[in-house]
Amino acid sequence: MTGLRKAGANWVDGDRFFDRKAELDVLRARVQNGTHTLLTAQRRMGKTSLVRELLRLLAAEGRFETVFVDLEDVRTAADAVVEIGVESRHVHGAWARIRSGFANVLRGIEDRIDELAVAEVRVKLRAGIDPGNWRQKGDAVCAALAKNESPVVLALDELPILVNRMLKDEDYRTTPAGKQDVDEFLSWLRKIGQDHRQRICLILSGSIGLEPILRQAGLSAHANIFSPLDLKPWNEKTALDCLAALAETCDLNLPLAAREEMCRRLRCLVPHHVQRFFDSLDESLRLDGRRRASLDDVERVYTAEMLSIRGQADLDH
Numbered sequence: 001m002t003g004l005r006k007a008g009a010n011w012v013d014g015d016r017f018f019d020r021k022a023e024l025d026v027l028r029a030r031v032q033n034g035t036h037t038l039l040t041a042q043r044r045m046g047k048t049s050l051v052r053e054l055l056r057l058l059a060a061e062g063r064f065e066t067v068f069v070d071l072e073d074v075r076t077a078a079d080a081v082v083e084i085g086v087e088s089r090h091v092h093g094a095w096a097r098i099r100s101g102f103a104n105v106l107r108g109i110e111d112r113i114d115e116l117a118v119a120e121v122r123v124k125l126r127a128g129i130d131p132g133n134w135r136q137k138g139d140a141v142c143a144a145l146a147k148n149e150s151p152v153v154l155a156l157d158e159l160p161i162l163v164n165r166m167l168k169d170e171d172y173r174t175t176p177a178g179k180q181d182v183d184e185f186l187s188w189l190r191k192i193g194q195d196h197r198q199r200i201c202l203i204l205s206g207s208i209g210l211e212p213i214l215r216q217a218g219l220s221a222h223a224n225i226f227s228p229l230d231l232k233p234w235n236e237k238t239a240l241d242c243l244a245a246l247a248e249t250c251d252l253n254l255p256l257a258a259r260e261e262m263c264r265r266l267r268c269l270v271p272h273h274v275q276r277f278f279d280s281l282d283e284s285l286r287l288d289g290r291r292r293a294s295l296d297d298v299e300r301v302y303t304a305e306m307l308s309i310r311g312q313a314d315l316d317h
């Protein structure tokens with residue numbers, strides 16, 4: 001067995017990513033069929049990690065190019081197009097077309113750019129993409145992606161956050177202008193998905209369900225070109241195996257009975273909670289100068305650390 005590395009605070013892939021084989025298979029088959037996906041799950045279930053791992057595997061196999069866009073901090077359709085443009089820099093053929101299509105603002109920007117230049121590209125694209133022309137510019141960016149030699153998987157993470165933000169005012173009330181903005185943006189996205197089927201495969205994901213937001217605003221029809229996929233918690237076997245793999249990496253003696261007790265305590269086996277529980281237990285034993293966990297340790301750490309953590313935002317559902 002190759003070792004499972006411990007997760008940090010953020011999403012995981014590669015040797016930090018555990019299992020999810022069935023979900024990876026389903027998503028891979030969809031990508032190969034050109035089926036667009038809407039991936040949802042409660043917070044910390046591992047949506048971003050699943051998409052990142054899929055993109056990593058697809059990129060390594062070389063049949064698809066991949067673009068990952070995080071929309072969490074994006075506020076408008078124009079800025080979403082900017083982000084898609086910026087992240088397309090990794091797709092060599094498409095980037096050349098984007099550079100020439102945006103030659104007026106991207107003059108002086110190299111073919112291969114370092115991380116410092118990324119910020120500059122973002123600023124420059126912002127200057128060229130505005131509320132009046134984002135659709136036309138977005139079409140140009142996506143046409144560049146679609147013309148790429150190999151098909152492109154375009155993942156848009158946290159799309160529901162953007163939609164919600166566009167839809168509502170400061171008092172969280174849906175406004176007519178917001179509704180129109182969302183309507184236009186999602187119509188555009190749907191058109192991209194339809195016009196470039198087999199060339200661009202879309203994976204939308206987010207922690208809040210897009211469906212209820214759209215239903216509330218009377219815009220549900222926009223979601224119907226996307227096949228839903230609901231990411232579930234780990235089953236007990238997966239969580240037990242993950243805990244065993246982490247214990248091996250960390251040189252912790254964590255008997256089956258202790259692992260079973262951890263799962264029983266957690267009940268709903270959200271990957272992030274499994275990881276946090278393991279971290280707390282491992283750390284507490286280290287501080288104590290011990291490397292073997294007993295049932296009492298599990299109990300003590302659960303009561304002292306996990307219960308108090310439950311009150312914190314990142315364990316909230």
Ligand SMILES: Nc1ncnc2c1ncn2[C@@H]1O[C@H](COP(=O)(O)OP(=O)(O)OP(=O)(O)O)[C@@H](O)[C@H]1O
Nearest residue numbers: 007010018043044045046047048049207271272275
């Ligand atoms: N397949 C996995 N293998 C190992 N750990 C995982 C896996 N999936 C998720 N995790 C754990 O859960 C944490 C959160 O994962 P991730 O950020 O992908 O979830 P998310 O559903 O995108 O969360 P959010 O709702 O906050 O966007 C990771 O830091 C990691 O500890």
Ligand SMILES: [Mg+2]
Nearest residue numbers: 047048049157
């Ligand atoms: Mg996420």
